[in-house]
Amino acid sequence: MSRLVTDTLIVAERNLVRLTRAPDLLIAFTVQPVMFVLLFVYVFGGAILVPDFYDSYVAFLLPGIIVQNIAFGGFVTALGLNEDLQKGIIDRFRSLPMARPAVLAGRTLSDVVTNALSVVVLVVTGVIIGFSFDASLIEILGGFGLLLLFGYAFSWIFALLGLVVSSPEAANSLGFIAVFPLTFISSAFVPVESMPAGLQWFAEINPFTIVVDAMRSLWVGAPAGNSVWAAVVWSLMIIAVFAPLAVSRYRRAAGN
Amino acid sequence: MVPAMPMRLAEPMTEARTPVGSDPELAISVRGLRKSFGDVRALDGVDLSVAPGTVLGLLGPNGAGKTTAVRVMATLLQPDAGEVCVAGLDVVKDAVKVRERIGLAGQYAAIDENLTGLENLVMVGRLYGMSRAAATERGRELLERFELTEAASRPAKTYSGGMRRRLDLGAALVAKPPVLFLDEPTTGLDPRSRLEVWTTIEELVAEGRTVLLTTQYLDEADRLADTIAVIDRGRVIAEGTPDQLKDRVGGERLEVRLAAGSDARTAVSALAAISEEAPIAEGDTVRVGVRRRAGVIVEAVRRLDEAGVGVDDIALRRPTLDDVFLSLTGHVAETDTDEAQAEEVTA
Numbered sequence: 001m002s003r004l005v006t007d008t009l010i011v012a013e014r015n016l017v018r019l020t021r022a023p024d025l026l027i028a029f030t031v032q033p034v035m036f037v038l039l040f041v042y043v044f045g046g047a048i049l050v051p052d053f054y055d056s057y058v059a060f061l062l063p064g065i066i067v068q069n070i071a072f073g074g075f076v077t078a079l080g081l082n083e084d085l086q087k088g089i090i091d092r093f094r095s096l097p098m099a100r101p102a103v104l105a106g107r108t109l110s111d112v113v114t115n116a117l118s119v120v121v122l123v124v125t126g127v128i129i130g131f132s133f134d135a136s137l138i139e140i141l142g143g144f145g146l147l148l149l150f151g152y153a154f155s156w157i158f159a160l161l162g163l164v165v166s167s168p169e170a171a172n173s174l175g176f177i178a179v180f181p182l183t184f185i186s187s188a189f190v191p192v193e194s195m196p197a198g199l200q201w202f203a204e205i206n207p208f209t210i211v212v213d214a215m216r217s218l219w220v221g222a223p224a225g226n227s228v229w230a231a232v233v234w235s236l237m238i239i240a241v242f243a244p245l246a247v248s249r250y251r252r253a254a255g256n
Numbered sequence: 257m258v259p260a261m262p263m264r265l266a267e268p269m270t271e272a273r274t275p276v277g278s279d280p281e282l283a284i285s286v287r288g289l290r291k292s293f294g295d296v297r298a299l300d301g302v303d304l305s306v307a308p309g310t311v312l313g314l315l316g317p318n319g320a321g322k323t324t325a326v327r328v329m330a331t332l333l334q335p336d337a338g339e340v341c342v343a344g345l346d347v348v349k350d351a352v353k354v355r356e357r358i359g360l361a362g363q364y365a366a367i368d369e370n371l372t373g374l375e376n377l378v379m380v381g382r383l384y385g386m387s388r389a390a391a392t393e394r395g396r397e398l399l400e401r402f403e404l405t406e407a408a409s410r411p412a413k414t415y416s417g418g419m420r421r422r423l424d425l426g427a428a429l430v431a432k433p434p435v436l437f438l439d440e441p442t443t444g445l446d447p448r449s450r451l452e453v454w455t456t457i458e459e460l461v462a463e464g465r466t467v468l469l470t471t472q473y474l475d476e477a478d479r480l481a482d483t484i485a486v487i488d489r490g491r492v493i494a495e496g497t498p499d500q501l502k503d504r505v506g507g508e509r510l511e512v513r514l515a516a517g518s519d520a521r522t523a524v525s526a527l528a529a530i531s532e533e534a535p536i537a538e539g540d541t542v543r544v545g546v547r548r549r550a551g552v553i554v555e556a557v558r559r560l561d562e563a564g565v566g567v568d569d570i571a572l573r574r575p576t577l578d579d580v581f582l583s584l585t586g587h588v589a590e591t592d593t594d595e596a597q598a599e600e601v602t603a
Contacts, residue, residue, distance in 0.1 A: 010382045018370035021411055088366035092427065095330050097355040098383040
């Protein structure tokens with residue numbers, strides 16, 4: 001077990017060091033969301049009717065767009081794993097007497113660090129354009145924790161994706177096809193009530209909606225019912241399903 | 257020809273535990289190995305034996321099953337059937353222990369291009385369970401040995417092809433393994449880098465390591481291997497020392513290059529009497545296998561002269577592994593792109 005922890009940390013360290021060597025990916029994953037925040041707030045913001053509870057669109061949007069962004073954070077895992085597979089680095093790892101799940105665990109762990117970075121960038125951007133917390137410190141930190149947990153869960157989905165597809169490009173497009181509709185058909189960008197009936201039904205059971213509502217309740221005090229717990233349960237369920245799937249796929253990766 | 261490389265002191269290897277099970281005296285023992293991918297039989301009953309401290313060259317065209325065999329021996333693939341022991345340990349039952357005793361360097365140089373040379377080696381060392389300090393010390397040692405010290409703190413993406421292969425070899429040697437698997441170690445390298453890698457491999461063998469290397473280059477197997485196993489379509493079709501294999505093709509080859517304007521057909525009929533084999537003309541060269549050496553050249557020149565054929569050059573030579581390959585497989589050792597891709601997909 002201690003071998004698993006050590007090896008996981010070694011792999012995570014490697015991923016973070018290599019990110020600093022090829023900062024383009026890091027920049028893409030921090031600049032792009034900032035761009036989206038600004039576009040949504042200033043292009044759509046004026047046209048979207050938010051519930052009376054929120055004093056501005058940015059107060060409504062920011063928790064939502066951060067959740068969307070954290071789901072995309074796992075792309076680093078999908079792309080990185082796929083690249084390692086193509087370049088034979090996974091073969092090297094598999095020929096070493098290391099703990100087998102450590103390659104994936106280290107990968108998803110390093111996503112937590114990059115996700116934390118992009119959450120901070122987005123919160124700072126939000127505050128600059130008028131977002132303010134209406135919450136206790138505990139709630140604010142709880143919100144950060146929930147974001148990182150949900151992001152970690154999504155990293156396992158992306159880990160599986162990265163192991164299944166044939167190229168980083170394929171991981172990229174498949175990931176977008178899956179995540180974009182999920183995040184848009186949720187309460188992240190517009191109130192669910194404004195959608196047509198079918199979409200509204202989907203949006204209400206969409207885990208993204210649940211996590212976004214939980215974030216709004218934690219950071220701006222919006223009424224959320226049990227969403228915080230539901231969001232935690234969803235995250236844990238995703239991990240419970242996708243981590244074993246990804247690990248077994250990793251064991252079989254390259255044919256055995 | 258060979259670039260000057262200082263001889264380095266041999267370094268001790270991780271102790272190979274007294275082997276248990278079959279063929280304890282062998283470093284690698286493969287019996288009846290089979291592996292299929294769907295309907296494709298990549299390995300169809302392969303037997304291999306490698307004595308400690310020797311080099312086995314697994315020679316074959318792309319798609320022959322070489323890489324699949326190495327992947328099974330290096331614990332990356334489960335065999336469908338057969339018994340595979342490396343350093344005395346079963347690769348299925350004792351996979352983790354086998355991994356502590358092997359080094360694997362592949363055809364793609366499995367190094368992280370965004371990490372420096374040293375960082376790559378330190379990472380591998382730590383994954384073998386070394387402390388950061390021990391892994392760093394070992395990494396520096398290896399960089400020095402492979403003449404990469406100056407490039408130690410540069411990202412590996414700035415390395416040349418030959419430097420990458422050397423770093424990859426270094427990574428395979430971090431734990432001083434007694435058994436090394438080198439899968440096409442020089443594929444895609446320029447001639448100079450190829451010679452460098454050859455020299456390095458020869459040094460590793462001189463230290464007493466057992467090496468199994470796959471190659472599609474006959475000259476590489478000829479130079480490096482003590483024993484060669486020729487593999488084609490998932491089966492070992494011949495095995496022996498390079499000389500034994502060449503002997504299988506028969507005696508010497510007489511090669512005559514005709515002077516400009518000479519008729520090859522006349523030359524073929526003039527030479528027909530000196531061998532049981534029929535001479536073969538190819539462009540301005542006529543080749544024929546001969547059983548005896550003495551007097552052959554004189555006789556050939558006399559006969560050609562009588563027939564009025566001008567000769568530019570005439571020589572007797574030992575058969576090359578190219579001749580061996582051709583006579584064993586019935587096809588020349590050309591790389592076949594389709595087969596190569598088939599192996600990519602299945603492996």
